[in-house]
Amino acid sequence: MKKELDRRTFIKLTGTASGALLVGTHIWSCKDEKLPAEQYEFSPLIKIDSEGWITLIAKNPEIGQGIKTSLPMILAEELGADWNKVKVEQADFDEKYEEQWAGGSFAIILNWDLMRTAAAKARQVLIEVASKRLNKPINELIARNSRIEHPQSGEGIPFAELLQEASKLSAPEEVEFKSVDSYEIIGKKTPQVDMDELLNGKAIFGLDVQVPDMCYATVLKNPVHNGGVGKFDGAAARSVSGVLDVVELNNQEYGGRLIGPNSPNFVNGIAVIANNTWAAFKAAKLLNVKWDNSTSRRENTEQIFQRFHQQLADTTIERSDGNTERAIRNATTTFEAIYELPFLAHVPMEPMNCTVDFRTDHCEVWAPTQNPKALEEGLIRLFKLSPEQITIHLPRIGGAFGRRYYVDYAMDAAILSKKMGRPVKLCWTREEDIKHDWYRPASVHKMVAGLDGEGKVTAWKHVLANASRKTSLGREGNPAGTEIDEYEFPAGFVPNLQLEYGHVLSDVPLGQWRAVGHSATAFSALCFLDELAVLNQADPIAYFLDFLGEPRMVPVVDDYEYDASRLIAVVEKVRDNSNWGSSLPKGWGRGFAASKHSGSFVAEVVTVAVDTNEKIRVVSVDAVVDCGIVVNPSGAAAQVEGGILEGLCAALYGEITIKDGVSEQSNFNDYRWMRMEESPEIKVEFIANELPPRGLGEPPLPPAAPALANAIFAATGRRIRKLPINKPALP
């Protein structure tokens, strides 16, 4: 739903009960006995009441990245709020909040100035009022602990006593941000704002939403990728007590299944609606379906990889520096390696679900989604609604990792609620979640290097072939989307460099996974560099540092350059922290990798122990991160720990295989995730600086898998060129 905002107004008295609201530059002040306190809205993000409570709006979806805590921390810091008297409220989806999505490690990057500007304006207005009241010059006043203070005299006034006068002022045109060295909230370890509710079961995740008169639903999708609906007999399902209806979900009725996050259609299947989830689950198993699979390629994993390998010879050049072919011909030594990476699922702990109340002219949605804008667009497209007819609430989300960038499950729920004429809570089973994910694309990488007589890399070629997430479902009419970016490392570091992409069409549904394409390209490039180091009998970290060269800005593409000095600094630091080079027990090894992603630099050293049965145990991981200013050191370290563990888990076990068009995995027994006893000790250090904060959800992931593979080589002499390292054992 969109609300028109008058841009001229700044502070509004909103009251705390409905009805007490007036918008205008000059505020109509009313003392209603029923209202506990008068609340003034300084921006859509900041409300302060006359009892001193500050309400900050958390605008982005909380998927476990801690954004519901960190964005309000930025507001509170710049405002000078007392964090102990701050309440954080989750926003609904609304255009007034601007960019409202979770993905690409962008939330802090995109909101840093937005948060600081909103809060600085409010602070400056409060200071203006206090300046008059205290008769002190503005430049001698500061805001802290929800007070405007005059440090020289010790005088001060609480925000709460300045509100009414402040509301008569207009917003300052220019803002001045606080200096980093005065920060008291940013940089302080802060537990999640929902902590108490998370620990007593009261936090409301998507699946926990309860709406009066709602019914429950689940789906059985055609397991064959890109299959149709076909015929079904729902009699047995309908006979389960509690079942209300069995409904076909046919995407042809809604324009067909399209690709990508901005094309929010759904997978063909059948839904069961019941008066409890269990009845729906039980009935879905009794559906007797003859699926129409005439539209599917009915692929197998082996075939798909065969086609990738063939496509390595038929590519498009995405970037060419110098003359790579000639440099390879003229090289003293050439070296080549091919790496293979599998399809990966997201498996967030909370399976796909959505609650929708869709009656005649209004659609209210409780959506665990990373991408509410795409959800709104989907509802507009599928049901011909206008934005005013749509309300999207954003409950907490039990993990996303890129899966919830796609809103197919929400479309399912909307169709069902509309059909039933009452609220529906849709819950996919874990099996449907894994079989109908938007997988990390599998890929094959051919790496070629030319070296001079001293072992220095003079030519670098990275050829990637796969089915692209950008043309997921492989419709022939869609333009091929490259999976190798023109700024891929080591672009800028090697005089002769060529990046090539070979595109293959496939029915396998593909999408964003944590760190997206970099999860695969970094593995190939950083394992390959380790191989080159070994080829030259060099220490891998020394070789990497030599490869980076002098500390300098390395132009990569327009508006994108590597600050080699920041990358060098994290590498040197992790070398020291990990005691790199010191002796290890027999069968142990250390591996190293480092990269830049979303503006942040991460270097990691993985230590493994491999026993005589080739069983691999990750002993420890050392990570050093430069992401600029660290907003919440506790949450930031959690992102690093989580990103590393995800990279390790996927490298060890992660693989979706396809047989006859069907994903073979279905639950945690065959899509294995690390258990506690396998979890290594992870030590994280942040480089302290005053640079603007950059992304952190994704950057720790790309180095983890290559550092692990390089460690296994160091321990055993066995090169890992194909993931996963271990095929998961079936229980």
Add this chain to the structure above:
Amino acid sequence: MPTYQLTINSNKVTVEADPDTPLLWILRDHLGLTGTKYSCGVGICGSCTVHYNGNAVRACSFPIANVEEGEILTIEGISEKNSTALRAAWKALDVPQCGYCHSGQIMSATALLAKNPKPSKAEINTAMSGNICRCGTYSRIQRAIELAANNLDG
């Protein structure tokens, strides 16, 4: 449809349900106790862990017909000293990320401390091995259990 008398978080409740309905869905859909989570549905991830007569059990694989006389405790109902200490440690170490698995993690950890007040790291790993955390909070969970055990001891 049969009816069942249950004691949940010290409250006596009567529910009408099919005998094969797992306790998980009785809690969530019939009683509105949504703190107990659905994730795998087959008893291998631990998100739905509750206590049944003091033992940690997987509610998703526990049919209502098998819930005989006995006390069921869920995350909303545990309040004895072990759970209080664990929650304090969880908060001190800012353990959860998405938080979805942590009802189950805390239920498993509480059952562990009730039987073994001073578990070794290996014992913690064994007791917690049935609880998956997808976000990667394992090492913080380990440290939180150790911290809670130490605080209870002292």
